[in-house]
Amino acid sequence: MEYVRLENVWKEYASKKGRVQVLKGLNLSIEKGELVVILGPSGGGKTTLLRIISGLLKQDKGHVYLRGKLVDELPPKDRNVAMVFQNYAVYPFMSVFDNIAFPLKIAHEPKSKITEKVSEIARMLRIEELLDRKPNQLSGGQLQRVAIARALAKGADIILMDEPLANLDAQVRVFAREELKQLHKKLQTTIIYVTHDQTEAMSLASKVALLYDGAIQDYGEPLEVYNSPGNAWVASFIGNPPMNLFEAEVEDGWLVHREIRISIPESYSQVAKSLKRVVVGFRPESARLNEQGISAKVRMVERIGLYSILHIETSDLELRIITDPKSNFERGDIVSFSVESVVLFDAESKLNLLRVR
């Protein structure tokens, strides 16, 4: 069932340099119980999108539907969504208990019910012993749990999260991510989660939506987006290092760019037949070093530990391929490699050829 739907949403901001179009006809539809991560570069309108869903901000054009109902005219308090902010927004003058109880107190729930609910949620998030404390006595990770607890206390079945883990240090973040995932599994609430961190997006999401240039560029399961990006921008954004992209001619069954020759995979043979030029993409990890492949010169070696990234130059192109960390290539070495799998994009529209209909 379609639970959250954004239909042709436009939003413009006035800034000193003039008007900036942040969202340009964005469409997105989210099923009930999903954890959708909205991923995109900073300043791309991710937070704007969340604020439009919550009602804190009104879109210039377009519609927002929650639970199948049009909510354009509803103020935030009547939309029955909860939100976790990047800075947690835990009220500094209230105890942890009062913070979590805040939405319940506003709803005029009876006192006994409030106490019961708050302690139930606190137990779930393991912050029972913190209930009497003031926020300035808590660590970042604890504050973040209090913020999530407050969002849960409201009992809303749509929870919006605006980079809730961004202010945590790296180790705590990994734990918090795992916990959040478990929590979602347990509660099955619909969560819309905004981040600029790919790893977070890939590991958390049941579906990931890529926001760039005011529109959703790709939307699907994380691995599907990773393996078969919807367009060339997505390919260049997702993955670290990202996909190698270059233009090539189509010559009966081969993709040719100067000395590079890669055979067209079967899945693309039908669609590529009628085209002259395409954009070829391959993941750095789908290149294999061997004796008789494409030859290239090593420009730089990045040793990450788990693997090494070779920056190589061939046929005017700078490409990145991943190799065994034990390999001891140096700058200036000549290597040869072959490509095991490729994704093809239309030369004009930059769309994935398999997804174009």
Add this chain to the structure above:
Amino acid sequence: MLKRVISLLVSYLVLIVTCAFSVFPLYYVFVTSFSNAPSLISLDIPDLIPSHLHFSAYKYLFSSGFLERTSFPVWIRNSVFLAALTALLSVALAMTTGYALSRLNIPAKKTLATFIYVLTFFPYTVTAVPLYLLFAKLHLLNYAGLILAYTPGTSTFAAFLAKLSIDSIPTSYEEAAMIDGVSRFQAFLRIVMRLALPVVALTALLGFLGAYLDFALAYAFILPNVKLWTATIGLYYLAGLLNPASAPAYNIFAAGAVLMGIPLMALFLVSQRMMTKAYSSLAGVK
């Protein structure tokens, strides 16, 4: 070691001298209030440590039935009432204005903020005469008029302070409250006002002080109506300062000043506690 002692000595010396300068007038007023000599000149240096406390000035102030059966305590009550209402109105005006200037998308916001800032440069007592003429036409030469005249004296400056203070509060606090189920106005009342409590307390204090200690406007507006007199007018009258022909009784003036200071003291203690409490709860919040 010696250097440390000298620097300590010097700093204590400076502190003691400045302290003496600021405490002495207060002490002088206090001592005068317990003397029965009405003239300042009759007070000699040995009198600074009084050998006997006279309560005649206080007795005189507490005796009722001067003019139209009013008394000094009634005038103090009037002053407190006026000052409290002024403080309330100042807080309401300053905070809503500050919120609007900080958060809402209103036209000509920057110009308005600058205008408010510039307004604070003018002493509001210069407006006494034009205000008197204007308010006489509008039948506002009463408490309502006085409060209307007092409020801008504090609230223009406080609005600017409130804007700066609200600017520094992350919007996510009130947004979280709005999503949790309150309206924007309620979020303002429950969250923003609470987070800006130091400014609220300061505004209330300044508003109260301005109205409580005012003489010029009250004198211009309500002199004919003795029942409405404020403590300052009453005190001037009782100390004989309203009538240039009579000799001023400074011991009574001093006793009245001490009595007027009691509500101020109480207010100051409360607002100071509010301010420190607010600051301590905000500490460590990013």
